[in-house]
Amino acid sequence: MAYSRKVIKKFEETLNNPSANNVGRLDPNSDSVGTGMVGAPACGDVMRLQIEVDNKNKITDCKFKTYGCGSAIASSQQMIEMLKGKTLDEAKSIKDREIAKLLELPPIKLHCSVLAEDSIKKAIADYESKKA
Amino acid sequence: MKTKAIYFDYASTTPVDPRVAKKMHECLLLDGNFGNPSSRSHEFGWKAEEVVEKARFQVADLINADSREIVWTSGATESDNLAIKGAAKFYKDRGNHIITSKIEHKAVLDPCRQLEREGFEVTYLDPDKDGVVTLEEIKKHVKETTTLISLMHINNELGSINDIGKIGDFAREKNIIFHVDAAQSIGKINIDLSKLNVDLMSFSAHKCYGPKGMGALYIRRKPRVRLEALIHGGGHERGFRSGTLATHQIVGMGEAFSLVKKEMARDNKKIKELSEFFWDQISGIEEIVLNGNKKNKVANIINVSFSYVEGESLIMALKDVAVSSGSACTSASLEPSYVLRALGRPDELAHSSIRFSFGRFTTKEEVKMVAETTKRVVGQLRELSPLWDMYLDGVDLEKVEWAPH
Numbered sequence: 001m002a003y004s005r006k007v008i009k010k011f012e013e014t015l016n017n018p019s020a021n022n023v024g025r026l027d028p029n030s031d032s033v034g035t036g037m038v039g040a041p042a043c044g045d046v047m048r049l050q051i052e053v054d055n056k057n058k059i060t061d062c063k064f065k066t067y068g069c070g071s072a073i074a075s076s077q078q079m080i081e082m083l084k085g086k087t088l089d090e091a092k093s094i095k096d097r098e099i100a101k102l103l104e105l106p107p108i109k110l111h112c113s114v115l116a117e118d119s120i121k122k123a124i125a126d127y128e129s130k131k132a
Numbered sequence: 133m134k135t136k137a138i139y140f141d142y143a144s145t146t147p148v149d150p151r152v153a154k155k156m157h158e159c160l161l162l163d164g165n166f167g168n169p170s171s172r173s174h175e176f177g178w179k180a181e182e183v184v185e186k187a188r189f190q191v192a193d194l195i196n197a198d199s200r201e202i203v204w205t206s207g208a209t210e211s212d213n214l215a216i217k218g219a220a221k222f223y224k225d226r227g228n229h230i231i232t233s234k235i236e237h238k239a240v241l242d243p244c245r246q247l248e249r250e251g252f253e254v255t256y257l258d259p260d261k262d263g264v265v266t267l268e269e270i271k272k273h274v275k276e277t278t279t280l281i282s283l284m285h286i287n288n289e290l291g292s293i294n295d296i297g298k299i300g301d302f303a304r305e306k307n308i309i310f311h312v313d314a315a316q317s318i319g320k321i322n323i324d325l326s327k328l329n330v331d332l333m334s335f336s337a338h339k340c341y342g343p344k345g346m347g348a349l350y351i352r353r354k355p356r357v358r359l360e361a362l363i364h365g366g367g368h369e370r371g372f373r374s375g376t377l378a379t380h381q382i383v384g385m386g387e388a389f390s391l392v393k394k395e396m397a398r399d400n401k402k403i404k405e406l407s408e409f410f411w412d413q414i415s416g417i418e419e420i421v422l423n424g425n426k427k428n429k430v431a432n433i434i435n436v437s438f439s440y441v442e443g444e445s446l447i448m449a450l451k452d453v454a455v456s457s458g459s460a461c462t463s464a465s466l467e468p469s470y471v472l473r474a475l476g477r478p479d480e481l482a483h484s485s486i487r488f489s490f491g492r493f494t495t496k497e498e499v500k501m502v503a504e505t506t507k508r509v510v511g512q513l514r515e516l517s518p519l520w521d522m523y524l525d526g527v528d529l530e531k532v533e534w535a536p537h
Contacts, residue, residue, distance in 0.1 A: 003448070015449055015512050023516055040534030041480035041519060044442055044468065048518040065518040069444035073516060118535075 003070055004104035010074035022080045024063040026050040034127025036119040045072045045112070049079070049119040053127055057088045064119075071109040075099055079116040088124055138498045141454045142491030143288055143316060143433050148384065149341035149492070155387040156343060159183065159380035169377045170368065180379045187386025191335070191348055194389045196324045198353060203372045204382055207347035208315040209239040210362075211334035212282075214349055214373065215311040216243045218359030219280050219332065220252055223309065227277030233257040233265045234474040235289075239334075240282055240313055253277070261475055262425035263292035267299055280309045285323075286316035289471040289487055290424035291433030293321065300329030309357060315339055315347075319392040319399060320430045325350060331357045337381070341492060342388030346381040349373075395492075400431070403490050406499050407431040410488065413503035417510055419523070423472060423485055434488045437472075437481040438510050440519040446486055449509035453502050456487050480519075480529075 003011075014021045025048075026033045032052055039046040045068030052061040062083050066076045078099050083091055099105075099113040139147075148156075159165045159180070169184045171177025185199070192199040205211045220230055232244055234256045244254045255273045259265050265283055281303050283294055296312050303310035311332040317323060318340040325333065330352070337346035351357050351372065365374040392399075411434060414420065419439040438446065443457040457469070468482035488502070514520040522529060 008448075011445075011448060014516065015509070018512070018515050025521065037518065038535050040536040041483070041529060042478070042534070043536050044444075044480075044483040046518055046534070065516055065521060067440060067517040067519045068442050070448040072442075073445060122535075 002106075006103050007071050007074040007105070010077045010103070011070040014073055014077050021077060022063055023065060025065065026052055026061065026063050031130050032127075034123040034125070034130070036122030036124070036126060038115055038118045038122055039068070041067065044068060045115060047072065047076055047115050047119045049076070049116075049123045051083065051091075051123045051127065053088065059083050059086050059088070059091060068112065068115075069109070071103070071105055071112040072115065074103055075105070075112040075116045076119075078103055079120065083120065088127070091120055092124060094120055137452045137454050138502055139454045140488045140490065140494070140498075140502055141456050142494070143291075143339070143487065143489035144456055145338050145344065146341045146491050147493065148338075148343055149388060149391060151391060152342055152384050152387045156380040156384040159383050165379065167379075169379055170366070180377075183386075184377055184379055184382050187382045190386035190390040190393075194318070194323075194393045195333070195335075195350065196326045197350055201325075201350050201353050203349045203351055203369045204377060204385075205347045205349055205373055206345055207338070208237075208313060208334045208336035209347075210373075211336075211347045211349035212237070212239040212311075212313055213243050214359060214362050215332040215334060216240065216280065216282050217247060217362060218372075219309045219311065219357070220247050221360040222358050223279040224252075227275075227279045228252045229275050229277040229279065230254045231257065231270060231273055231278055231281045233259055233283055235259050235263060235265075235287055235471045236282070236284055237288055237313060237315070240284070244282070259292075259474055262428060263287050263290040263423070263471065263475055264425075264428060265294050265299075267295070267302055270299060270302065274306065274308070278306070278308050280311060282311040282313070284313040284316070286314075286320065286430055287424075287471065288316050289433075289469060289485075290435050291316075291429040291431075291489075292424045293428055293430065296330060297328055303331075304329040316430070316433075318389065319396050320432060322396075325352075332359075337385035337388055340388050340392050343381050343384040346378065346385045348385065399492050403494070404431040406490055406494055406496060407434060409496065410434060410490075410499045410503055413500070414506055417507055421477075421481060423475070423477070423481075432490050435485055436488075437477070437484045437486070439481065439484065440517045440523055441484050441510055441513045443484045443486055445513055446484070446509065449513060450502075450505060453505060455489075457485060 028035045035050045037048040047066045050063045062080045064076045096113040096117040167176030167180035169180040188199040188202045309331045312330050313334045315336040333350040335348045338344040368374045421437045423435040472482035
């Protein structure tokens with residue numbers, strides 16, 4: 001499978017230095033944390049995104065763990081770079097196509113960026129359900 | 133090609149042995165043996181025919197067959213096609229039922245699918261949990277109309293071995309043609325066709341240090357097996373396979389098989405040691421699963437799954453090691469291995485299978501290095517894996533409600 005340079009770079013950075021690259025977890029029970037887990041082991045990818053949100057609805061921290069191919073891991077990393085510092089409303093407008101474009105994902109890997117967008121939506125929904 | 137990558141994918145293809153390359157080169161240039169083996173009117177043709185027949189003898193000699201039972205083809209895929217379609221069609225007045233298994237190579241499965249479209253009936257047997265097709269399973273599905281059984285000798289993903297001796301005896305007793313794809317066998321297991329009741333056997337040159345694009349089909353003479361040809365045009369190879377013979381390729385296959393005959397015992401001893409050493413090194417990794425049964429497989433293939441690590445990311449992380457996930461033919465797609473699925477392995481293990489395969493030129497240093505790298509990157513990828521987290525937390529992944537996409 002040929003990967004773009006960007007995917008390889010992001011994948012290797014994450015692999016070799018996970019803690020500096022947003023790998024980890026936040027307390028899922030905290031009121032300020034939203035968790036979104038999407039995908040399934042049987043499909044070959046599972047993405048877990050956690051966001052920490054302050055009282056101004058701004059995303060202050062993000063952590064992820066992803067089981068999946070190199071593109072899925074790179075997409076997770078790309079997504080987090082786009083999320084940090086954004087408000088929830090801004091985050092909701094992030095589209096899978098932007099992630100795919102930035103990473104130059106081939107058509108066969110587009111589901112990786114779709115998964116990333118879905119995990120953002122799910123994490124925000126989880127956070128908002130806690131506030132409701 | 134200069135690369136620092138370590139080649140651990142010998143079951144996919146092997147490099148040509150330098151001794152083979154030398155013989156091949158002698159059959160290319162103006163001052164070499166370049167003639168058309170079918171040219172009967174001059175010395176160039178006679179000389180080419182002579183080396184082609186010598187190679188035929190070398191191939192037959194390794195498998196204890198008569199050289200008149202060897203037909204040259206472009207590789208095991210063509211041999212499989214010729215055997216399966218050729219026999220099914222020739223014997224169609226006897227019946228239209230074919231038996232094969234779910235874990236055959238695509239070169240067997242796809243011709244069977246094609247025959248189904250043409251009106252034949254095919255039964256795809258389930259292997260046991262170790263990737264072996266048993267005689268009992270065959271007996272359960274054989275019918276009055278069965279004319280052909282086609283099974284592989286050694287599975288290309290797992291290295292598991294079918295008992296072709298026992299199955300052959302049964303097929304002969306029932307007057308069913310028995311075809312065996314032996315692409316993975318040469319150099320790994322001794323094949324004696326004077327003792328085996330196998331009617332048709334496919335071989336490939338590039339899996340045993342010969343050139344790509346070259347293979348052979350063994351077609352038994354006693355009792356005589358007949359086939360309908362696939363390729364017409366000149367009646368070469370006694371009408372079984374027309375087309376000008378590729379002298380250099382054929383000579384390469386002959387030399388490769390003759391080297392196997394001389395060096396197989398030594399090669400296998402070394403590979404067995406390396407493979408055991410490798411397994412000793414990696415078997416301590418937590419939640420590792422060996423696919424296939426250690427007691428009934430060839431040593432050169434080690435297929436493992438590392439739970440909670442996805443196969444493609446593992447291959448990407450093992451960037452200086454050439455291995456494959458599933459078979460090379462399917463690793464370009466996102467499908468988990470159909471072979472592992474047929475064994476009843478859960479999808480996530482089928483998604484995480486890696487095949488390491490060793491060969492003639494593998495060294496102990498390489499094995500050591502690959503084992504260390506594997507241990508390291510499996511740990512790194514698990515650090516990234518939410519499934520590993522859940523496993524450590526004692527979550528039963530079977531009970532989680534996933535959101536498949």
